[in-house]
Amino acid sequence: MSAAPLIEVKGLVCGYPGRNPVLRGLDLALRPGQRAGLVGPNGCGKTTLLFAIMGLLQPQAGEIRLFGTTMQGPKDFAEARLRLGFLFQHADDQLFSPTVLDDVAFGPLNQGLSRRDARKRAEETLDLLGLADFAQRTPYRLSGGEQKLVALATILAMRPEVLILDEPTTGLDLATKARIVELLNGLDLAILAVSHEPDFLSQITASLFSLRDGRLRESAVAPHAHVHVHAEGDLPHSHDD
Amino acid sequence: MPGLDTPLSQGRSLVHRLDPRARLLGLVLFSLPVALAGSLRTALLGLVLAALLLALARPPAGLVLRRLAAVNLFTAFLWVFVPLSAPGQALFHLGPLAYTREGAALALLLTLKTNAAFLAVTALVASIAPPELGCALQALGLPEKLCHLLLMTHRYLFVIQREYLRLLTSARARGFAPRTNGHTYRTYAWLLGMLLVKSWDRAERVHQAMLCRGFKGKFYCLADLRYQTADALFLGAALLASAAMILVGRAA
Incomplete structure (x- = not known):
């Protein structure tokens, strides 16, 4: 835990005009290889925090350091973003190109790769995620789960140093969720993930924080039994798929 | 989703195999003399050339006819209003208004030019898929x-x-x-x-x-655009066609 943090947030105050700030003096540090999960009720500021880290929102106060550099303005963020992989809550917003291949190559092209290298990188990434057959498909005609996986491919193609995931499993079925867990656990990357599903978070992260009253507190992860409902639950079933 | 698909860009004809840039340049070469044509002969030549080009692109006939009908709905209005407002020798009278020979000739010229331009655009631009068109x-x-x-x-x-x-x-x-x-x-x-x-x-x-994802206001195209012999031949032909139309217009 001695390595310098990749993401460091100090005393962050952030919110929307005309309302009380949702984040009120929040501190956070994410170190190389660390995997942190973030839970909290609707509207508690989870997405706001992620947007502030990406430089998409202007905080009222506080300091954001990315990769050891204090962010002073849009230019610093633009540079840092090339090393951060941000998965949006709605894959629909993230995919805009005419074909899946174009979309996955978009980030690498912005990073300055040549067209040939960007195409190669995109194809490799699609291969890695088992999406090679999707290259020429149109993103908006894919199912929700397929879109999510393609969106993940678009950021992994940029070879980020940190993954920032905003509700990565919302609206996905169990099979797709399991696939995302497996993919994320196969990567050697620091992860900051926000979710409503502590169960999912515990599968991909090592520490869990909850956002309450505009600040973070570490929560103890204590596994305990729950009663839950299954379709056809009286038949033998597995919880892996 | 009706109306938003681009069925004409799907083909594999000679025209579809041309570089999209060559098709656009060819259209510019072709449409300038058509747009500036003052004689029926030039316009007619343009229409014939455009129809030939369209035949090479082999679009579904029904679709082209439907679109032609839509275009000619507008030219139909020209046939009503232009001859009634242009001065000249009356062919017949509608109450106080004269339907003139000169007006009818002008309406015919405009109809030919419109259709020639429309066929050329259909052959050359509608055959490009929108993402490729942007690139x-x-x-x-x-x-x-x-x-x-x-x-x-x-x-x-x-x-x-x-x-x-x-x-x-x-x-x-x-x-x-x-x-x-x-x-x-x-x-x-x-x-x-x-x-x-x-x-x-x-x-x-x-x-x-x-x-x-690092967007800085510039889109990079993955598509590899490359001019080939066919494109050079096509542009040469477009240049010749353009020259022919101008010459025919001069001779008239």
Whole structure:
């Protein structure tokens, strides 16, 4: 835990005009290889925090350091973003190109790769995620789960140093969720993930924080039994798929 | 989704195999003399050449005829109004108005030119898939902002249409049936307003997502555009056709 943090947030105050700030003096540090999960009720500021880290929102106060550099303005963020992989809550917003291949190559092209290298990188990434057959498909005609996986491919193609995931499993079925867990656990990357599903978070992260009253507190992860409902639950079933 | 697909860009004809940039340049070479043509002979030659080009592109005939009908709905109006307003020798009278020979000739010229230009655009531009069109225009040096607008408009028309249909379906599911009354107008106004707000929000989210992937205001095209012998031949032919039309116009 001695390595310098990749993401460091100090005393962050952030919110929307005309309302009380949702984040009120929040501190956070994410170190190389660390995997942190973030839970909290609707509207508690989870997405706001992620947007502030990406430089998409202007905080009222506080300091954001990315990769050891204090962010002073849009230019610093633009540079840092090339090393951060941000998965949006709605894959629909993230995919805009005419074909899946174009979309996955978009980030690498912005990073300055040549067209040939960007195409190669995109194809490799699609291969890695088992999406090679999707290259020429149109993103908006894919199912929700397929879109999510393609969106993940678009950021992994940029070879980020940190993954920032905003509700990565919302609206996905169990099979797709399991696939995302497996993919994320196969990567050697620091992860900051926000979710409503502590169960999912515990599968991909090592520490869990909850956002309450505009600040973070570490929560103890204590596994305990729950009663839950299954379709056809009286038949033998597995919880892996 | 009717109306938003681009069926003409799907073919594998000779024309489809040309570089999109060559097709656009060819269209410029061809359409200038057509647009400036003052004689029936030039316009007729243009129409014949355009029809030949279209035959090479082998589009579905029904579709082209339907689109031709739509275009000629406009030229039909020319046949009504131009001869009635142009001075000259009367062919017949409609009450106090004279339907003139000169006016009819002008309407004919405009009809020929319109159809020639339309056929050429159908053969050369409609055969380019919109994403390729954006890349080709950018490669030809058109302002990048315009190319982005074209690409994004094409990409998001579908999304906005789908959003509109979803809102409409949900309104129908709650018993909405359009009639000629205030409730219907108000509902449509709200629906369109909501569509506008949602599109605006979506545009902002998409832009943010693009920024997160390092977007700096420039689109890079993956497509490999390359001029080949066929493109050179095509452009040579377009140049000749253009010269022929100008010569025919001079001789007249």
